Amino acid sequence: MKPLIVLLGTFIIAITVLKLARNTTDYRLAGRVAMASMLSFTAIGHFMFIDGMKAIIPDFFPLKTEIVFATGVLELVFAIALFYPNIRALTRWALIIFFIAILPANIKAAMHHINYQTGANDGHGVTYLWFRIPLQVFFIVWVYMSTLKQAQ
Incomplete structure (x- = not known):
């Protein structure tokens, strides 16, 4: 839920700033700013909540600590890469x-x-998937739409 709040909140702020500063409404740029903010926010969790993040990695994966750190770094790399047109696709x-x-x-x-x-085993439980899976699809659609080329 927190990543969604960061995504939508940052999107609203970015749209507002773009409108005031440039007198334009660039939804794709605002979408990339919001996604980069969300990715940066979630990446921080990889470095703050190492034990919790390790616990959710499926059991058959070795090197769980390394995976937690690598995925955190990867999220930061993605956040930056969203702003480079030549690698956006x-x-x-x-x-x-x-x-x-x-x-x-x-x-x-x-x-x-x-x-x-x-x-700890005091998380949301299976009902959370009714929110999380559609949220994951929403993130995918968000990334896709915000990284498409602008029509000329």
Whole structure:
């Protein structure tokens, strides 16, 4: 829920700033700013909640600490890459694949009631997937739409 609030809140702020500063409404740019903010926000969690993040990684993966750090760094790289037009299409597809790839961790967290911050078994539970899976699809659509080329 927090990433969604960061995404939508930043989008509203970006639209407002663009309108005031440039007298334009560039929804795609505002969308990229919002997604970069959300990715930066979630990346911080990878460095603050290491044990909780390790707990949601499916059991068959080795090197869980390294995966937590690598995915945090990857989110920061994606956040920056969204602003480079020459790699925007590559970033779009890489982020879409990333959002699909992290879904098993969210499913494990829900199935086992894992709190991603603490690693304790007091998380949201399976009903959370009714929110999380559509949210993941929403993030994918958001990335796709905000990284398309502007019509000339």
